[in-house]
Amino acid sequence: MTARAAIDYALWPALVAAPVAAAFGLLRAGAHPLLVTPLVVGPLTALLFVLERVRPEREPVPDRRFGLAREAMHFLFDFELGYGVALGVCEIVARLVRAHAAVPPWPSHWPLPLQVLVATLVYEGTSYWQHRALHRYSSLFRFHALHHAGARLDFARAVRFHAVDIGTASLVAYLPLVVLGAPDSLFAILGVMLSALGLLQHANVRMRTPEWLDRIVCTPAVHRHHHSARRVDSDTNFANTLMLFDLVFGTYGKPLRPEGPPRIGLDDDPIPADFWGQLVGPFRSRR
Numbered sequence: 001m002t003a004r005a006a007i008d009y010a011l012w013p014a015l016v017a018a019p020v021a022a023a024f025g026l027l028r029a030g031a032h033p034l035l036v037t038p039l040v041v042g043p044l045t046a047l048l049f050v051l052e053r054v055r056p057e058r059e060p061v062p063d064r065r066f067g068l069a070r071e072a073m074h075f076l077f078d079f080e081l082g083y084g085v086a087l088g089v090c091e092i093v094a095r096l097v098r099a100h101a102a103v104p105p106w107p108s109h110w111p112l113p114l115q116v117l118v119a120t121l122v123y124e125g126t127s128y129w130q131h132r133a134l135h136r137y138s139s140l141f142r143f144h145a146l147h148h149a150g151a152r153l154d155f156a157r158a159v160r161f162h163a164v165d166i167g168t169a170s171l172v173a174y175l176p177l178v179v180l181g182a183p184d185s186l187f188a189i190l191g192v193m194l195s196a197l198g199l200l201q202h203a204n205v206r207m208r209t210p211e212w213l214d215r216i217v218c219t220p221a222v223h224r225h226h227h228s229a230r231r232v233d234s235d236t237n238f239a240n241t242l243m244l245f246d247l248v249f250g251t252y253g254k255p256l257r258p259e260g261p262p263r264i265g266l267d268d269d270p271i272p273a274d275f276w277g278q279l280v281g282p283f284r285s286r287r
Contacts, residue, residue, distance in 0.1 A: 008208040012219060016196055019044050023192040024112070033188035041195045048155040051205045057259050058204060061152040065273050071156035073275055074146070079159045082167030089171055090178045097181055104181020112185070119177055119190055120241050127173040128245040131238040134165070142270070142282040148234065149271040151264050153227055157202040158195075162282060197241060202227075208258055215243055215252070224260030225253050229267050 019040045026036050097104060107115065134144040143165040147157070161169075177187070200207070201223035209219040218239045226237040236253030239246050246252040272281055 005208070008206060009210070011205070012200060012207040012209055015044065015047075015200055016193075019192050019196040020189065023189045027185050027188060033184040036188040037191040037195060040192050041199070044196060044199060045155060048199055048203045048205060052154055052203060055206045056204050057206045058153075060154075060204065061150075061264075063150045063152055065271065065278075066150050066152070066156075066160070068156065070275060071160055074161070074278075075156075075159040078146075078163045078279070079161055079166055082161065082163035082165065083170050085163075086167045086170035086174065090174050093175065094178045097179060101181060106177075106181040106183070108181075108183055112189070115182075115186055116189055116193070119182060119186055120193075121244070122176050122180070123173050123190065123194075124239060124242050124245060126176055127169065127240055128238050128249075130169055130172040131240070132251065135235050135238070145266060145270055145282070146278055148227060148266050149269050151229075153202050153204055153224065153260065153264055155199050155203040158198040162279070164282070194240060206259075211254075214255060215247065217241065218243060221255040221258045221260070222253075224264075225255045227264050228261035229263035229265050230261065231267075233261060 022040045023036050026039060027033065031039065107118070110118075134140045143162045146162045147160055147165065150157075174187070177190075197218060201218060201220050203220070205220075207220050209217075209221055213219060214222050218237065218241055222237050222239075222243065225233055228234050233253055236251050237243070237246055238251055243252060270281070271278055
């Protein structure tokens, strides 16, 4: 194996393992759970910004609708608003659970890595169906279309979501864990893991993963397949973390090329060029 190929295969596991290990370390050092995600994900985002320029997977595709400034606006307004509302609702439910459940059913006495695995399965068990519904029903997909629009995949796409889209996705996925009484430290680790996976799945960075791993974890190759402009391909690989539910329910799509499909985005792209149109368009659309 050449040095370049070795880096290709080592990069993805390293960029997943390092943030998760850092999250564990910060929690052991006494960091507040709310600070763990920004402290870890911020440096990872900066690193991916650099890697996209020094070892890109594909030649960048210009898109006037989604420059870096526009992507930042969607993150600061759409993503943060939707995610923040979802977390607020979760906090209200968590307080109700703590007030009325003498002993929450979550197995807090288990080793933390095992709790993370169980939490991932619970998270994926609801997130998978929510994501699949977005692609099944046009009334929902018009909010999700913002995430799929454009022929360029890069790290910024990981946080380009309509507020309604990311808000409902986060609420549906996190609420079962809240009801079960999962601790804040677990949400911190899960948040870092999901953020790292999401950024890497969309990053325009040359990475390779073995085929057997693509059937276990949502690797960049697996998720790039989901962003294909061909609807038959984009209606596969709905997982965010583990591919278990896609395999069980018949929606797993084997990546045809590690660098992604020939065409990314939407064939009949409904997303307007202006930010306001992108924000309010789904409420008016009957597509």
